[in-house]
Amino acid sequence: MARPEDHYGRSVTVIATENLTKRFPRVTALDRLTMEITPGVTGLVGANGAGKSTLIKILLGLSPASEGTASVLGMDVATQGAGIRERVGYMPEHDCLPPDVSATEFVVHMARMAGLPATAARERTADTLRHVGLYEERYRPIGGYSTGMKQRVKLAQALVHDPRLVFLDEPTNGLDPVGRDDMLDLIRRIHSDFGISVLVTSHLLGELERTCDHVVVIDGGRLLRSSSTADFTQETTTLAVEVTDTDAHPDGTDALRTALAGAGLAVAGSGEGGLPGAGRVLLVEAADDTVYDTVRDTVAELGLGLVRMEQRRHRIAEVFKTADAADAAADAARTTGTTEKGGSTDAA
């Protein structure tokens, strides 16, 4: 297989696996997984038990594969585990912080465990904690932190030794919507500002859609799909619009639908059938940028409150909707919104 190369002719593959298989006495956790991951933010999607943690363990060189090979940053996981772990960061899904020490003390210790000399460990800790957004509180014991702050400390310990790649295991778990957004922004910045590649696992596809350049979907230890987020999501540009009701328009949604249709836009019902309030979301085909203005002006003219207006892309979740695994899923992601939207409207 031809490896992607940069203009110096070096391989720019961050992670490569070839027929990677991991069998446990009772289950096969990974089944001939072959994939390549390039620099950037890569989402690793799979249901619980799909083999995500097993894969991370193997990639860190902590668990031997039953068959096949894998390399991380050009190093073989079977023979160069220590070298890999020196240049890779890992943020576990579960709690891993002792409550009785401060974030600073803890991250300094973890930096030294990664091989940084004492002075460098202290400097990098101060820098890293600032970058993840922990300031004065970093001198207080971790036990008193909020979940969001703890997640930042967990992220800081994964970044403190300036890795070239970080594995983030469900980093948004347990966060409230605001904390979730902050964490996702931070993950974006890890690559865009820090130049560190990211492999982030999640079972929430919507998150990865917003954050990742590339998404790998595994199911039952097999590769279901690996492609860029754009491929998954960008074929449709649909606007999701939600408005309030007013006295003048007791059904604001319906009034807007009529008005927009009158303005010559293609309007459909929500594609989020089944969710509470889904009937209140209008999907507007956004052919070009003027559509945004039209929607804004129309809402203003009707005097409605605009709850949200956002690009509603084709969602990665649709990969899983089709019964036939890989091929059918690929088709689904390429189909224009019509079939899917039609189905949902029926449901609603």
Add this chain to the structure above:
Amino acid sequence: MRPEPTTTPAVPAPRGEDASIHNIGYRHYDGPRLGRSYARRSLLTQSLRGAYGLGRSAKSKVLPFVLLAVMVLPAGILVAVAAVTPGAKALEVQYTEYALMMQPVIGLYLASQAPQSVSRDLRFRTVPLYFSRPIERVDYVAAKYAAMASALFLFVTAPLVVMYVGALLVELDFGDQTTGFLQGLAGTAVFSVLHAGIGLVVSALTPRRGFGVAAVIAVLTIPYFAVTTVQVIAEAQGSGGAVAWLGLASPGSLMDGFQSAFLGAPTGFPGGHEPGTAVAAVYVLVILGLIAACWFALMGRYRKAGL
């Protein structure tokens, strides 16, 4: 691979004038990465300091140092007694006896520090963070074991040093004292490695800290009292030959028999039954076996605790 390779001098980013001076951006680390053996040494140092509360809260320093004071106090008294006793030939307690005499204090120290050394990492699930770094399971276990054994060694050696220095100051025989002191150090070394292993294994298997403390005290004291009681009964029943064999059954009596057989220590066994040559060899085997068992138990414990 990254936007600004660290090997090539990066062109200063054109964020110059309008950027806030506080935002210095992300800086990459180009310095040395000292790898696995450095990480292992750092963990050892941190754990050893932690065993005396150093680098931890002020509160955690209290117990270790109070116990250390309690540990050293009798040594000071022994020296004082030798100083005021005209014509004293030796200290009232021998160097090798001291650790056995002070077993309850050492037990308390071990019970308070072994759980904090290992149970915290297990309870708060920090262990996977270690194993996602260059160090491996064997490094982690070795560092924790060495740190606990060193902490115990220092704890038991401190009073011996007081005794030795004091003995020389009151001009007891230099040769006798030096021999005794060295025998004491040798005994302490074996004592520390054995007890550190037991303390760590018991703590690692009981991640709840309160249970760990109680469990370590129980494992050290209950067998010891049981052995001593049965030994007394055996002696009273006229089967004195069994006394040395019975001594194999607890860490404290094991050390007692070992020191009397190899380091010229007076035994505390009832009837003064020291282990004979054959039994002494069994003592060595049992001690080595116990240490090995502790090591493998710890390794096994961390196999499960990994990622």
